[in-house]
Amino acid sequence: MSGYPIVLTGLAGRCCVVVGGGAVAARKAQALVEAGARPVVIGPELGPEVEAMAVAGQVQIERRCYRPGDLAGAALAIAATGDRQVNAAVAEEARQRGVLVNVVDDPALCTFTLPAVVRRGDLLVAISTGGQSPAFARHLREMLEEIIDPAYGELLALVGSLRPRVLSRALRERQLQVWKRLLDGELLAILRRDGRAAAEARAAEILDGFIEQETGGTGGTQELNG
Known part of the structure; x- marks a missing residue:
């Protein structure tokens, strides 16, 4: 199945409906919680994972069967009931309302996959x-x-914090070289071995070296060559 890859970033505070109450529905609801959404989980029988999320205030639950109209106002819907007829009904309502829908184990009914x-x-x-x-x-x-490993997430946070400086006038003409140097593996190794503070200090040294070279100093050549 061909598709167009996207990352939904506008789900914070939005209502998202999960139909089904088992372990699969719980995983889908948890992913929505992590995206900042407000999941509503609908099902006549709700498993312990869903119940625990409800107690924690992470999801709203409706302890009943799905019925037409449940997708009103939803940003997206996920059908995970194990009942193909119910899943198909959810998909049909989603289609009529223009709501994005994922149907577990039935790609033909999906408008997006997870x-x-x-x-x-x-x-x-x-x-x-x-x-x-x-x-x-x-x-x-x-x-x-x-x-x-987790160090990659830390590296992303570090280089993200450096972006304004890399895009500054002093380094603008050499952006590609600067990014290549920052991402050549040295900072990642420092993060794993010595932590964020040490990596930040080394990154500052690298950028200072490039700036010194651009302004006619002699200290940047060593940094450029690594």
């Missing part, structure tokens, strides 16, 4: 098989989790 995700702070790596094999996506995610 990838397997590796999260490291604000770094998000998504893996999609177009709904063909969630197990394969999970397998790849587990492989990437071994490679992309």
